[in-house]
Amino acid sequence: MNAFDRHFSNVREVALALRPSYPVYCLRPDEIRRSARSFLDAFPGRVLYAVKCNPHPLVLDALYAEGIRHFDTASLSEVALIRESFADATAYFMHPVKARAAIEMADDVYHVKHWVIDHVNELKKLVEVMPSRHGQAVLVRIATQAFGAAFELSNKFGATADEAVALLKTVADEGFQAGLAFHVGSQCRDPEAFSHAIGTVDKVLKASDVSIQYLDLGGGFPATYFDDAPPPLDQFIATIRDALESLDLRGDCVFMCEPGRALVASGCSLLTQVQLRKEDEIYLNDGVYHSLSEAGAHIRHPVRLLRLDGEPSSNLRAFKAFGPTCDCLDVIPSPVELPDDVREGDWIEFGQVGAYSNAMRTTFNGFYPETFVTVDEAPLHS
Secondary structure, three states, X not given: OOOOOEEEOOHHHHHHHHOOOOOEEEEOHHHHHHHHHHHHHHOOOEEEXXXXXXXXXHHHHHHHXXXXXXXXXXXXXXXXXXXXXXXXXXXXXXXXXXXXXXXXXXXXXXXXOEEEEOOHHHXXXXXXXXXXXXXXXXXXXXXXXXXXXXXXXXXXXXEOHHHXXXXXHHHHHOOOEEEEEEOOOEOOOOOHHHHXXXXXXXXXXXXXXXXXXXXXXXXXXXXXXXXXXXOOHHHHHHHHHHHHOXXXXXXXXXXXXXOOHHHHHHHEEEXXXXXXXXXXXXXXXXXXXXXXXXXXXXXXXXXXEEOOOOOXXXXXXXXXXXXXXXXXXXXXXXXXXXXXXXXXXXXXXXXXXXXXXXXXOOOHHHOOOOXXXXXXXXXXXX
16 A cells, blocks of 8 residues: 555554555654754754655655755765756765766766765776766765763775875865765764764874865764753764864865764654564564664664553553564564563654654565655654
8 A cells, every 4th residue: 555645643543544554654744844943043064964864755845845945965866866856956975886877977967066985996987987076075984982872884985094194185285175974873862973083084184284165073963862861962063063163164164964864863753563472572574684683783772562452451551573584584682671561563663763763664575665655743762
């Protein structure tokens, strides 16, 4: 069933109307717009939405409607999605490793003007593939120190400070507009991660003597989960503003950030159904191969039980929750606390699943959640 265009006041109405035996994404466009506005009002520069986090059309439409016009894209497909969906939007190719064919198509067809590298060989690709460097900006991505992020992206990408100095000089010598970028890691709970990274930027700038036109502070802004309540956005922004004051930058240097999770996590919940209970174990119709992949990385989503024929018990019990596939790895590693009388046919709503849920679902074992509805109800936070 495709309920893409269905709208409900709340998630209980979804269960009552659809009686779904399949997972249902319950999108909250108003909540996504609220999150977008908070970033647009607070951040001192351009706000780029990280498309990989959730590329669903309803999500993109809500962000665009609130004023997001800049998008962090990491593949040619994402570039095409943004440029073909919104005529006045700007796509930034922020993946440090790109196929030559993707560079050529992004430049020639979609007129991408902003690129990220972290190695001299990637810069050589740009030099050799693009016929003109006029108006083209190349940002050198710097590795950052670990500060307790859930996913440390500098384990995969980022030049050392010394490497960044040499790269930045070469970018400028090649005739590109020069910039620096970093990413403190996804779900970063410590604002000081940004301050430390900006300190590294300062060292690179002084050592290179290059006047940059772009500084991209990346993503990493956290969301709130069941047992994970990081500082609010205003503390991150205040720390960033203070750190930026220490930099000696040209007056027209453009600051950018790339929030994904913080913009959309609260904008969707997932309605699943219990298909079997075995003592302290329950089997659901969604799992880590589909919408709950981050649960496999110990992100704990808030949950609530919905039952249409009576009230569940007020006594809670810890359950092991399995997904629908035949793979033994399809299990949520953290216990799920539910009423102790949970039974087959009950619906379990997982909150805060707007980030990396439908974007990372697979068709493994023939399961593929694809039903979307919109709801007015406030997000499920706890």
